[in-house]
Amino acid sequence: MPLTGAKHLVVGYVAGAHGIRGGVRVHLHDRESEALVVGRSVVLQRDGRPLSTHELRSVEPVPGKPGRHRVTMIGVGDRNAADALRGCEVLVDRGELPELPEDEFYLADAIGLPVEREHDGATRALGTIAGITSNGVQDLFEVQWRGPDGRMHEWLLPVLPQHIVELDERRVLVRLPLGLLPDALEASDS
Numbered sequence: 001m002p003l004t005g006a007k008h009l010v011v012g013y014v015a016g017a018h019g020i021r022g023g024v025r026v027h028l029h030d031r032e033s034e035a036l037v038v039g040r041s042v043v044l045q046r047d048g049r050p051l052s053t054h055e056l057r058s059v060e061p062v063p064g065k066p067g068r069h070r071v072t073m074i075g076v077g078d079r080n081a082a083d084a085l086r087g088c089e090v091l092v093d094r095g096e097l098p099e100l101p102e103d104e105f106y107l108a109d110a111i112g113l114p115v116e117r118e119h120d121g122a123t124r125a126l127g128t129i130a131g132i133t134s135n136g137v138q139d140l141f142e143v144q145w146r147g148p149d150g151r152m153h154e155w156l157l158p159v160l161p162q163h164i165v166e167l168d169e170r171r172v173l174v175r176l177p178l179g180l181l182p183d184a185l186e187a188s189d190s
Contacts, residue, residue: 011029011091012029012036017079019079021078024072025070033067038057039056044085056071058071107159110167113167114129130143155181
């Protein structure tokens with residue numbers, strides 16, 4: 001299931017400043033990720049636009065908080081500069097990340113893909129993956145869909161092998177148990 005996406009992969013975001021010497025708190029999307037390494041260059045972007053590239057000077061995990069790190073970067077020297085980076089996405093060059101096995105994918109690669117379900121021989125659109133979150137036990141895709149009222153709504157798709165049948169550059173095909181979808185989407189398949 002590996003996807004070939006952009007040259008860089010979003011691995012987390014800057015949650016805020018740490019200290020007075022330019023440190024930041026970075027929250028990684030994958031709590032197990034080893035993407036942040038001293039000497040590695042990261043790109044910081046906001047609203048999909050790259051702002052700057054920095055080499056990591058130090059990376060320290062926050063004790064008791066998996067996926068959270070205190071980071072200092074060359075070129076960010078004080079609290080004001082660090083605080084200005086709050087909310088920026090942190091991207092790493094894909095070439096510096098480990099190769100994935102054939103049946104795995106980076107969660108960030110699924111953002112923007114449509115979610116579909118095959119039911120009674122027909123394919124039904126269930127929305128588009130807009131983001132990633134976690135409930136502390138498992139990762140969840142935030143799926144947005146337009147309801148019958150014309151407004152955008154969101155439902156959460158657990159990123160589990162029993163739910164995700166296929167994932168490629170075009171779509172995410174799912175098999176879902178009754179009750180996981182919002183009532184409006186579930187009713188349209190009845």
